[in-house]
Amino acid sequence: MTRSSPPVIAIDGPSASGKGTVAERVAAALGFHFLDSGALYRLTALSAMKHGVALDDEAAVGQLAATLPATFRGGVVWLAEENVTDAIRAEAVGEGASKVAALPAVRAALLDRQRAYRQAPGLVADGRDMGTVVFPDAVAKVFLTASAEARAERRYKQLIEKGNSANLPALVADMQARDARDTARAVAPLKPAADALLLDTTHMGIEPAVQKVLAHYDWCKARSKQGN
Numbered sequence: 258m259t260r261s262s263p264p265v266i267a268i269d270g271p272s273a274s275g276k277g278t279v280a281e282r283v284a285a286a287l288g289f290h291f292l293d294s295g296a297l298y299r300l301t302a303l304s305a306m307k308h309g310v311a312l313d314d315e316a317a318v319g320q321l322a323a324t325l326p327a328t329f330r331g332g333v334v335w336l337a338e339e340n341v342t343d344a345i346r347a348e349a350v351g352e353g354a355s356k357v358a359a360l361p362a363v364r365a366a367l368l369d370r371q372r373a374y375r376q377a378p379g380l381v382a383d384g385r386d387m388g389t390v391v392f393p394d395a396v397a398k399v400f401l402t403a404s405a406e407a408r409a410e411r412r413y414k415q416l417i418e419k420g421n422s423a424n425l426p427a428l429v430a431d432m433q434a435r436d437a438r439d440t441a442r443a444v445a446p447l448k449p450a451a452d453a454l455l456l457d458t459t460h461m462g463i464e465p466a467v468q469k470v471l472a473h474y475d476w477c478k479a480r481s482k483q484g485n
């Protein structure tokens with residue numbers, strides 16, 4: 258990071274670890290910008306599905322990712338003229354996102370777009386490879402985890418609350434399959450950065466997790482000042 262680059266807090270971890278909510282609250286507490294990088298992979302998958310492009314057609318999906326007509330405005334996600342805020346959260350789109358995310362052309366196409374979110378006064382970036390690949394110079398890095406069972410239970414509650422049907426054992430199996438794919442892929446696999454704080458939220462609520470991230474950021478800031 259150059260002296261003038263706005264600070265980045267990288268929050269990575271598997272699906273439903275709570276990192277999205279934690280990252281959003283940390284960003285709000287600090288008045289920082291927020292990047293939901295998973296939404297970009299979800300939008301890429303949704304766009305491929307809409308265009309009838311096979312999710313393993315690397316060249317075609319990479320092209321879609323490079324030219325994604327996506328905008329985020331006040332909590333609403335647009336793909337061209339269409340409000341896709343709910344559509345990108347569907348389980349099938351999450352599955353598709355995890356598939357297209359394994360394609361190097363897709364990851365490369367989304368790299369600059371993600372880095373463009375780094376603006377003053379700072380950025381909280383939520384994803385899988387924020388601390389390892391996209392913002393390796395982030396001032397603070399956190400890796401949020403929780404057991405697959407705890408994460409499946411959270412997803413189950415969210416689905417039921419929204420009036421959807423859900424099957425807990427199937428969600429645990431999906432969660433494990435997606436973790437395995439995200440962890441095993443050759444490019445930007447899901448893994449904590451060497452200098453990340455590991456935070457297990459299996460038995461931790463959202464607010465204590467937010468406070469821990471904020472305290473970690475303060476500590477990292479103080480440490481980086483000492484190093485200057």
Ligand code: C5P
Nearest residue numbers: 272294295296298354355358384385386
């Ligand atoms: O975080 P979310 O569940 O919305 O991400 C959807 C999928 O996108 C993940 O399962 C993962 O495969 C992929 N992803 C990624 N790198 C990121 C963010 C998401 O590979 N930085």
